[in-house]
Amino acid sequence: MLAYGLLALVLSTVLAVVTWGVVSDYLNNQRDSSAVTITSDNAAALRYGLFGVPVPCNPARVRGECDSPQAADGVHPMDLLNSLPSTDAAASMLYFEKHWYALTGKPSDLPPDLIQTALDGNVVSRRVEVSGQPVLAVGVPVGRPNEAFFEWHPLTALDNTLLRLKLTLIAAAIATALVGLAVGRLASTLALRPLAELTRVADAVARGKLDARLLAEEDRDLGGLARSFNQTAAALERRVAADARFAGDVSHELRTPLMTMLNSMQLIQNHRAELPAAVREPVELLGDDLDRFRRLVIDLLEISRDDGGDRGSREIVRIADLVRAAADATAGREVTTVEPEAEGLTLQADKRRLERVIANLVENAEDHAGGCKGVGVEAGGLGVIITVDDAGPGIAAEDRTRIFERFGRGETSGRGRGVGLGLAIVARHVQWHHGTIQVTTRPGGGARFIVELPAKSS
Amino acid sequence: MSDTGSVAHSLLLVDDEPRIRRVLRLALEDEGYEVAEAANGYDALAALRREPPDVVLLDLMLPDRDGFTVCREIRRSSDVPVIMVTARTDSHDVVAGLEAGADDYVTKPLVAKELSARIRALLRRVEPSNARQAELVEVGDLRIDIPGAEVTRDGEALPLTRTEFKLLAELAGAEGKVLSREQLLSKVWGYGYFGDSRIVDVHIRRLRLKIERDPASPKHLVTARGLGYRLVS
Numbered sequence: 001m002l003a004y005g006l007l008a009l010v011l012s013t014v015l016a017v018v019t020w021g022v023v024s025d026y027l028n029n030q031r032d033s034s035a036v037t038i039t040s041d042n043a044a045a046l047r048y049g050l051f052g053v054p055v056p057c058n059p060a061r062v063r064g065e066c067d068s069p070q071a072a073d074g075v076h077p078m079d080l081l082n083s084l085p086s087t088d089a090a091a092s093m094l095y096f097e098k099h100w101y102a103l104t105g106k107p108s109d110l111p112p113d114l115i116q117t118a119l120d121g122n123v124v125s126r127r128v129e130v131s132g133q134p135v136l137a138v139g140v141p142v143g144r145p146n147e148a149f150f151e152w153h154p155l156t157a158l159d160n161t162l163l164r165l166k167l168t169l170i171a172a173a174i175a176t177a178l179v180g181l182a183v184g185r186l187a188s189t190l191a192l193r194p195l196a197e198l199t200r201v202a203d204a205v206a207r208g209k210l211d212a213r214l215l216a217e218e219d220r221d222l223g224g225l226a227r228s229f230n231q232t233a234a235a236l237e238r239r240v241a242a243d244a245r246f247a248g249d250v251s252h253e254l255r256t257p258l259m260t261m262l263n264s265m266q267l268i269q270n271h272r273a274e275l276p277a278a279v280r281e282p283v284e285l286l287g288d289d290l291d292r293f294r295r296l297v298i299d300l301l302e303i304s305r306d307d308g309g310d311r312g313s314r315e316i317v318r319i320a321d322l323v324r325a326a327a328d329a330t331a332g333r334e335v336t337t338v339e340p341e342a343e344g345l346t347l348q349a350d351k352r353r354l355e356r357v358i359a360n361l362v363e364n365a366e367d368h369a370g371g372c373k374g375v376g377v378e379a380g381g382l383g384v385i386i387t388v389d390d391a392g393p394g395i396a397a398e399d400r401t402r403i404f405e406r407f408g409r410g411e412t413s414g415r416g417r418g419v420g421l422g423l424a425i426v427a428r429h430v431q432w433h434h435g436t437i438q439v440t441t442r443p444g445g446g447a448r449f450i451v452e453l454p455a456k457s458s
Numbered sequence: 459m460s461d462t463g464s465v466a467h468s469l470l471l472v473d474d475e476p477r478i479r480r481v482l483r484l485a486l487e488d489e490g491y492e493v494a495e496a497a498n499g500y501d502a503l504a505a506l507r508r509e510p511p512d513v514v515l516l517d518l519m520l521p522d523r524d525g526f527t528v529c530r531e532i533r534r535s536s537d538v539p540v541i542m543v544t545a546r547t548d549s550h551d552v553v554a555g556l557e558a559g560a561d562d563y564v565t566k567p568l569v570a571k572e573l574s575a576r577i578r579a580l581l582r583r584v585e586p587s588n589a590r591q592a593e594l595v596e597v598g599d600l601r602i603d604i605p606g607a608e609v610t611r612d613g614e615a616l617p618l619t620r621t622e623f624k625l626l627a628e629l630a631g632a633e634g635k636v637l638s639r640e641q642l643l644s645k646v647w648g649y650g651y652f653g654d655s656r657i658v659d660v661h662i663r664r665l666r667l668k669i670e671r672d673p674a675s676p677k678h679l680v681t682a683r684g685l686g687y688r689l690v691s
Contacts, residue, residue, distance in 0.1 A: 252545065259567040260477050263485040266569055270488055294567060313656060316684060325651035355652050 008180020016169040024162050035136045035153040036125050042084050043140040043149040049080040051143060077101040090135060093150040110137055110150060118148035134159055194222040210237035248304030251297045258297055265290050299421035317349040319384050319455050320377050326358035327375040331366060339378040345455040353429040360422040361449050365390035383455030389442045400439050468492040470511040472502040474521050485570030499528040506532060513577050517543045518555060526558040533559035537619040539580040556660035561621040562647060579648030595630040598678050598691045600669060602630050622665050629689035638686035662687055
């Protein structure tokens with residue numbers, strides 16, 4: 001992009017310099033030759049006046065010797081100078097019969113070698129400075145050796161013109177460079193748009209938005225890259241989806257045998273009294289583990305449902321009612337305390353998911369942390385704050401994120417079996433409701449799980 | 459163990475998985491039901507014609523035609539309560555099944571004891587919710603005969619399913635007051651707080667199609683936004 005601007009600057013500068021050279025040369029030459037012509041014409045008029053004869057030859061036009069005529073009688077060079085047509089010449093000086101006659105100007109302002117060149121019979125012109133002003137001094141012989149006519153012509157107007165030209169050219173060069181920069185920027189934006197798009201899409205994929213795709217497959221230059229990028233992204237998406245589906249598929253497959261086992265076990269337990277004493281305990285063990293197995297399969301289905309992108313259903317829910325219903329039912333006793341300000345809070349929620357959040361937290365406290373010490377609902381935070389306290393040993397600071405990962409039981413907390421997926425599902429469902437969850441230490445020991453959800457007062 | 463004591467309720471079990479049919483039959487028979495089996499939609503419809511059951515348990519994944527189609531075909535000729543069995547609580551499956559005419563749904567893996575509770579709720583007869591309730595309720599041009607389980611308009615009986623009638627009767631019993639979806643779920647289906655309120659919404663929609671002259675702008679069965687539903691003259 002900057003390169004476009006530099007290129008434009010270089011090109012316009014070259015163009016400006018060349019233009020400047022050509023135009024200023026031309027104008028200077030024009031001025032030169034017109035000044036020489038005027039001075040020569042004046043010199044011719046002087047010669048006629050001085051010698052009274054038609055000009056035998058004009059040394060300004062014919063480079064060569066002229067005959068040396070005799071001066072006419074009663075000639076006053078000053079009168080002749082005065083009679084010259086008024087031109088833009090700033091000074092007229094005649095060196096005649098070894099005397100200077102100057103109408104305006106001082107012969108001392110002329111460079112001696114210029115005077116000498118003219119006196120030697122040559123037409124001469126040169127740019128000189130007279131009292132600070134640029135002038136073009138011109139010397140023309142008048143007919144006899146060592147006699148010549150001098151004028152100088154002011155160059156201020158020309159210099160002003162050239163200055164204006166110079167400024168115009170500089171301005172044009174800068175403008176061209178700026179336009180070039182702008183065009184370059186535009187062109188590079190257009191040319192680089194697919195690359196910017198690629199960066200954006202690659203970022204999106206990296207952040208986990210696996211269905212992001214490039215639209216530039218038809219692009220002549222980037223089509224190949226876009227196609228292979230899209231294929232890679234699609235393969236990645238398939239792979240991730242397959243991984244996610246795997247747990248779901250496995251648990252789907254497990255459901256039929258699980259149903260057979262659960263219903264058979266229920267039948268057996270309905271007839272426990274008829275069982276021989278020796279098998280009652282093994283049947284009980286089997287029943288307990290079967291129940292645990294069922295919960296694991298249901299949890300796996302639950303979490304793979306989320307991976308599968310189940311949208312769920314949202315309805316307006318009074319959060320205090322929901323927490324009370326879920327927590328008290330799970331604990332099998334009244335454990336919920338609702339702050340009066342929190343009673344009226346409502347939330348767009350999937351009831352089934354929120355029930356799992358509360359039930360899993362309470363169950364976790366009941367089964368693995370010495371029992372639930374209370375569930376609180378209060379207004380604050382994102383809207384509503386739900387706390388679940390337990391009587392366990394608390395959760396070590398380094399485990400406080402790990403426990404929300406799948407099968408991520410705390411390593412140092414020594415929490416028992418079965419933590420498995422429960423808290424991972426809690427974290428998922430809280431996130432699904434745009435809420436937050438964290439775990440701290442309850443005043444007086446034990447862990448406190450804090451769920452914040454975006455609730456409003458209705 | 460059936461709730462009527464004398465006569466066992468009969469149940470038609472429609473599932474393509476033989477082991478599931480076998481174990482559910484064993485477990486449900488142990489719960490006191492008479493169980494007939496069908497392995498596909500064709501057999502299910504034949505069995506339904508031959509010997510109408512009290513309840514149909516219908517798996518949505520069937521080999522010959524999907525459960526939704528079977529459910530719609532059952533509804534053409536019968537008001538028998540249908541419980542559909544779904545793999546997931548995904549919005550689409552549940553709502554589509556209810557729209558097809560199912561009365562309730564259960565998800566796999568299901569256990570006979572839980573299923574039995576659902577069946578009992580569906581078979582429970584409508585009981586007047588307060589003692590003063592009339593046996594005949596008139597709402598606009600509708601005549602609701604509670605003990606006869608019949609709704610007539612201009613002397614013509616409207617073809618409500620048993621669950622639709624129970625829903626209408628509960629709303630009529632409320633005498634114009636609003637009933638929340640949770641209340642209706644509890645009264646009609648026997649669910650607690652966490653019952654799926656989509657069941658109520660779909661049934662209300664189906665009921666409007668039958669009792670409203672213009673179901674798109676209901677005059678009698680109106681929505682109290684954010685609160686629930688009520689029945690007005």
